[in-house]
Amino acid sequence: MKNSFRIVVASIALALPFFASAQTATTQTLHIGDPAPPLAVGQWLKGNPIPQYLSSEAYVVVFWSTWSPAFMNVMQHLNEIEAKYSDHIRIVAVSVFEDNAAKPIGFVNHFADKMDFSVAVDQVPATSKHGLDGTMAVTWLEASQQQGVPIAFIVDHSGKIAWIGSPFGNSIDDPLRKIIDNSWDSASYATEFSSKQDRDKATSDIVTKMTLAINASDWDGALKLSDELIPYDKAAAAGARYLTMLRKGDYDAAYAYAKQLADGPFAKDAAAVFSLGWITINPVEPYKKTNYELGVALAKQAVELSYHKSAEMLDLLAWAYYQKKDKENAISTEKEALAVARDDQKFKLEQSLKTFGG
Numbered sequence: 001m002k003n004s005f006r007i008v009v010a011s012i013a014l015a016l017p018f019f020a021s022a023q024t025a026t027t028q029t030l031h032i033g034d035p036a037p038p039l040a041v042g043q044w045l046k047g048n049p050i051p052q053y054l055s056s057e058a059y060v061v062v063f064w065s066t067w068s069p070a071f072m073n074v075m076q077h078l079n080e081i082e083a084k085y086s087d088h089i090r091i092v093a094v095s096v097f098e099d100n101a102a103k104p105i106g107f108v109n110h111f112a113d114k115m116d117f118s119v120a121v122d123q124v125p126a127t128s129k130h131g132l133d134g135t136m137a138v139t140w141l142e143a144s145q146q147q148g149v150p151i152a153f154i155v156d157h158s159g160k161i162a163w164i165g166s167p168f169g170n171s172i173d174d175p176l177r178k179i180i181d182n183s184w185d186s187a188s189y190a191t192e193f194s195s196k197q198d199r200d201k202a203t204s205d206i207v208t209k210m211t212l213a214i215n216a217s218d219w220d221g222a223l224k225l226s227d228e229l230i231p232y233d234k235a236a237a238a239g240a241r242y243l244t245m246l247r248k249g250d251y252d253a254a255y256a257y258a259k260q261l262a263d264g265p266f267a268k269d270a271a272a273v274f275s276l277g278w279i280t281i282n283p284v285e286p287y288k289k290t291n292y293e294l295g296v297a298l299a300k301q302a303v304e305l306s307y308h309k310s311a312e313m314l315d316l317l318a319w320a321y322y323q324k325k326d327k328e329n330a331i332s333t334e335k336e337a338l339a340v341a342r343d344d345q346k347f348k349l350e351q352s353l354k355t356f357g358g
Contacts, residue, residue, distance in 0.1 A: 030140065032161055032193045033190050036059070037140055041121060042134070044118065044120045057089060058157055060081065060089055061092050061154075062094070063146075064149050065149050066098060066107050075114055079114070082117050093118070096131060097149065099130050122137055140153065151164065156184070203232050206229055210222050210225040214247050226241040251288075274316055281319060283323055292323050293324070314333055315349055330356040331357065334358060337349050
């Protein structure tokens with residue numbers, strides 16, 4: 001999947017309530033090779049506290065939020081990593097960006113038996129209404145220019161940040177293995193990551209301005225800002241424009257635009273069509289006028305482009321059917337997704353299947 005496309009769309013779609021209430025600022029920076037900030041959490045919900053980093057262990061620090069369902073996909077893989085490297089690492093999952101401190105506590109109480117790793121919540125000021133100003137959020141995420149969750153940091157045996165990236169599937173496996181056996185090339189990765197940070201910072205600044213414009217119903221301003229994303233990722237720019245049109249309520253033009261993209265420049269791009277499909281069906285917060293026929297069509301296109309081998313694409317199609325009130329096809333498609341899913345994907349798919357009535 002194209003990470004920039006997904007990050008941009010997720011940032012705009014999910015961060016609206018947070019950016020509306022506050023903007024944080026810090027002069028701190030965090031780069032590859034820097035000493036890892038302390039684990040200054042507000043409360044340990046599971047596992048033993050970690051007062052300091054030990055040279056005998058590496059640490060995987062994963063940030064997540066209850067409002068982002070993606071963490072459900074990550075939990076099983078973290079369990080697998082914990083089982084494989086239990087003598088070499090400690091895994092800590094820290095909940096951030098929460099507008100209600102009780103939510104992560106309830107989440108962990110419910111899923112404690114599915115978490116074989118330590119879990120904590122950010123240290124947030126009592127007056128905070130959004131969680132953006134938590135100590136961990138500021139010193140880790142904001143300092144390293146990371147806004148999307150879940151996101152993982154690996155702290156090596158010297159207590160320094162060795163890697164930052166997605167905790168999904170195989171993304172984290174190779175760097176973690178090399179960090180544990182001391183074969184990781186931190187210098188080369190630091191150069192690569194610095195360049196990525198520069199690109200992400202530019203994109204993030206545009207997304208922040210765009211989110212504020214959407215909150216202010218400044219639709220022309222938001223659309224102009226979406227065009228500023230074009231030099232960084234044309235698919236991300238198109239997705240941001242599509243989402244803005246839907247937020248504006250310009251439904252007919254928006255759905256025509258999405259179809260034009262899917263039939264034209266993105267006709268063979270499974271990742272871009274997939275994201276257009278999720279924006280279209282929007283199961284978390286449906287639009288006043290949702291085109292479920294288009295949602296199903298886009299999902300089918302993504303599934304075909306991925307040769308029915310992507311559980312993620314099939315899951316989208318299942319949700320599109322479900323949103324369209326076609327439970328029979330939703331159930332059969334989700335079962336097809338489970339048949340090709342990685343182990344770390346299966347728990348979330350099983351939960352979706354239960355939602356569909358299967």
